[in-house]
Amino acid sequence: MSIESPTEAVSKADIAPEMHLGIRHRRAASLIQEFYPDGMPEDWRHSYLAMMTQVIWVEDGDDDLAEMLAAIVDAPKPVLTVWVAEDSAQANLWQAAHPEQQLIIMTPSTPVWTPQAEGGGGARVALMPGSDQPAQIRAWLEQFVQQAPAGPCALFVDGESPSVPTLDRLQTLIELMGL
Structure with missing residues (x-):
């Protein structure tokens, strides 16, 4: 598929999504043990997460929503925010x-891409299960990129026990693929 302009045709492959990588279940016990440095005070975790990831998942019902949003605003680098809201007013x-903050607002019914989903074309947010299979992770990443629109897109490691090794593998693949 091409997008026609008066002077040239631009291939869809030339209009790549802008990938941001993060962890969906940021308060999972396994993440606290694997991701945060030993002995880190709990009130520093929001800032650390905002510094160490490219995108943060928040929901209206999060009991630490205000603290997480403050850490995103105060982060020394841009952090994309994916906000799941019943009502987008807040x-x-x-x-x-x-x-200045990039934001993707979703409702609980907004399409999200997963490896198991049929179709899902045009989704800006992907949920990747933990995996220790680099070829499988690459195939999933390529499938998401093919359907993703141009502009900011969020790729989250999903699961109640988020996999820090999967996060590391995805980061390496994203860098190697030039996304």
């Missing part, structure tokens, strides 16, 4: 107050 107000 997310829109936050975006208006912080226009």
Whole structure:
């Protein structure tokens, strides 16, 4: 598929999504043991997560929503925020107050790409299960990239026990693939 302009045709392959990598279940016990440095005070974890990942998943019902959003705003680098909201009013107000912040607002019914999903074309957010199979992770990443629209997209390691090794493998693949 091409997008026609008056002077040239641009292939869809030339309009790549902008990938941001993060962990969906940021408060999982396994993540606290594997991801955060030993002895890190609990109140520092929000800032550490914002520094160490490229995208943060938040939901309206999170009991630490205000703290996480403050850490995102204070982060020394850009952090994409994916906000799942029944009503987008609060997310829109936050975006208006912080226009420099990239934000994807989702409802619980917004399509999310997963390796098991049929179709899912045009999804900006992907949930990747933990895997120790690099070839499988690469195939999943390629499938997501093929269907993803241009612009900011979020790729989350999913599961109640997020896999830090999967996060590391995905980061390496994203860098090697030039995404």
